[in-house]
Amino acid sequence: MLTRRAAVDQDALREAVGAVRDPEIHRGLAELGMLRDVTTDRRGTARIAVALTTPSCPLTDRLRADVTAAASAVPGVSGVEVSFTTLSEGERLALARRLREQQPARLGDDTRVYAVASGKGGVGKSSVAANLAVALAREGKRVGLLDADVWGYSVPQLFGIRRSPVALKGLMLPVDAHGVRLMSVGFLVGDGEPVVWRGPMLHKALEQFLTDVHWGELDVLLLDLPPGTGDVTLSLLELLPQAALLAVTTPQVSAQAVASRAGRMAADLRMPLAGVVENMSELVCDGCGESTALFGSGGGQRLADELGTELLARVPLDTALRRAGDDGVPVVAGAPDAPSALALTDLAARLPVVRRSLSGLALPLSVVR
Numbered sequence: 001m002l003t004r005r006a007a008v009d010q011d012a013l014r015e016a017v018g019a020v021r022d023p024e025i026h027r028g029l030a031e032l033g034m035l036r037d038v039t040t041d042r043r044g045t046a047r048i049a050v051a052l053t054t055p056s057c058p059l060t061d062r063l064r065a066d067v068t069a070a071a072s073a074v075p076g077v078s079g080v081e082v083s084f085t086t087l088s089e090g091e092r093l094a095l096a097r098r099l100r101e102q103q104p105a106r107l108g109d110d111t112r113v114y115a116v117a118s119g120k121g122g123v124g125k126s127s128v129a130a131n132l133a134v135a136l137a138r139e140g141k142r143v144g145l146l147d148a149d150v151w152g153y154s155v156p157q158l159f160g161i162r163r164s165p166v167a168l169k170g171l172m173l174p175v176d177a178h179g180v181r182l183m184s185v186g187f188l189v190g191d192g193e194p195v196v197w198r199g200p201m202l203h204k205a206l207e208q209f210l211t212d213v214h215w216g217e218l219d220v221l222l223l224d225l226p227p228g229t230g231d232v233t234l235s236l237l238e239l240l241p242q243a244a245l246l247a248v249t250t251p252q253v254s255a256q257a258v259a260s261r262a263g264r265m266a267a268d269l270r271m272p273l274a275g276v277v278e279n280m281s282e283l284v285c286d287g288c289g290e291s292t293a294l295f296g297s298g299g300g301q302r303l304a305d306e307l308g309t310e311l312l313a314r315v316p317l318d319t320a321l322r323r324a325g326d327d328g329v330p331v332v333a334g335a336p337d338a339p340s341a342l343a344l345t346d347l348a349a350r351l352p353v354v355r356r357s358l359s360g361l362a363l364p365l366s367v368v369r
Contacts (some may be wrong), residue, residue, distance in 0.1 A: 160328020
């Protein structure tokens with residue numbers, strides 16, 4: 001005996017699909033005006049049309065999967081067909097204007113800003129920043145990572161990103177990878193192209209990365225600073241005076257001595273210290289599991305003692321961490337059980353992040369003059 005198929009509740013279907021969040025803007029399709037059409041036929045097939053912000057949207061497949069999953073969960077839906085079109089120029093302009101108008105003027109007090117810094121290059125500062133960001137995101141935090149290492153940017157490589165951010169009428173949308181919202185000058189220049197910004201031009205570029213990027217609501221913003229205490233570091237600390245310094249060093253005496261300069265700069269600027277991370281604390285053998293203090297020992301603790309702060313983590317060097325950097329998959333995501341990944345995950349758990357809800361608090365940021 002044939003049974004009659006239950007009719008699909010059109011309102012429920014539209015509500016379910018409209019609540020799907022755009023993976024770049026992090027708001028519902030209905031709220032953004034991107035949901036074009038929702039219909040069903042007598043067989044229960046749902047046909048859904050979505051308007052993208054750009055015809056070359058890099059996350060179309062992800063959005064298709066999310067829409068399909070949401071529609072399939074509605075009673076009576078037997079199949080889902082998703083089609084895409086593009087917002088008109090007028091719609092893009094209106095959306096960009098609306099996003100700007102809906103942003104609060106300032107970064108909320110409970111949004112934690114960490115400036116990941118080192119006195120010298122080659123200590124793995126960017127690797128620490130990238131993996132810390134992913135570890136925090138895996139805890140359920142809303143995390144942004146700004147690659148401010150203008151001349152030595154490495155976030156695109158560490159996350160395996162080969163695309164540019166979407167621009168929406170003067171408003172850039174961060175690239176999303178492993179649950180982290182990313183922005184880097186490396187997304188905007190060609191492979192191997194040098195960056196020769198200095199002085200006021202550099203300051204203006206960093207200001208735009210904060211004010212002209214739709215970061216959305218964030219619990220944590222990480223800044224990957226260039227080595228040393230030059231223009232970039234001073235400009236960002238001027239723009240974000242609430243940032244706390246997370247100093248990265250290796251066990252070597254020379255690295256610790258140079259990293260202490262960044263700590264002294266923070267003290268001079270009355271910048272709070274979040275703590276110290278000792279990277280490459282030891283080399284872990286894949287074969288036997290034994291550890292070797294390849295770069296000596298104690299540098300991280302000496303630096304923490306000198307700066308009057310805490311040694312938050314000792315991150316070992318292992319082949320999983322090296323491979324992750326080459327493959328463009330952060331080790332905490334690609335090899336979460338590796339010794340390095342476990343240490344970086346523990347670092348995320350030890351950071352003071354958010355004490356209360358951030359409802360309504362969002363970037364872009366206002367600039368402190």
